[in-house]
Amino acid sequence: MSEIDTPFRAPYGTPFGDLVRSAKDETGLSYRDLAKRAIDPITGVEVKYATLFRIAKDKPIMLEPGVIGAVAAAIGRPERDVRIAASQQYCGLVADDPFEMSNDETTVVVVHAPGMGRKDMPKVEALLRRYAAGDLPAELSNTDHSSSS
Incomplete structure (x- = not known):
């Protein structure tokens, strides 16, 4: 179990948090280092390490335009996959x-x-x-x- 993992599980799982935790584990980067890569290529929105940490702790965040793209850039995953994971975890929708x-x-x-x-x-x-x-x-x-x- 990751050091950030939490016993809390949203009713429909924590796929958004899982993606961020997996990226940290797979890359060996800290949340501060991942945040250096967290820039949405379309809007230029930057996500700070505290936001990545909150996601990894399965806490809610503000999903303003560009945030999903920035998280995708930080963790090296397609934006589509990150968007689907966030919608399932935060909205209870499976996409x-x-x-x-x-x-x-x-x-x-x-x-x-x-x-x-x-x-x-x-x-x-x-x-x-x-x-x-x-x-x-x-x-x-x-x-x-x-x-x-």
């Missing part, structure tokens, strides 16, 4: 790709209740497969279907 449809060009993220899996979302899977095949119902396409005669 993942239960249908394994993401690729280099497209990211598929389905937000769902904890405990749900692919088998629990057959309509979502069918809709995503239709979308991937280019076969969408008119109400879900960008095509203007109103026509004048």
Whole structure:
């Protein structure tokens, strides 16, 4: 167990804290050293070591624009993964790709209740497969279907 690990576990786990703790353990860097890398590449927002420490202690933080990107930069993980972990830990939402449809060009993220899996979302899977095949119902396409005669 990490020196920062805590017996507290949020109702839906602590994946955000887990990412930060793992990065610290894997790199051997302190939170101060990780914070030197914690700069969001888009907004320039910087996250200080105290924020990384709070995340690792599974405490709530202010999630202003740029914070997730800065944490991702600090721990060397894709922003998408960090954003998903934070949403699960702080909001109780599981956001993942239960249908394994993401690729280099497209990211598929389905937000769902904890405990749900692919088998629990057959309509979502069918809709995503239709979308991937280019076969969408008119109400879900960008095509203007109103026509004048």
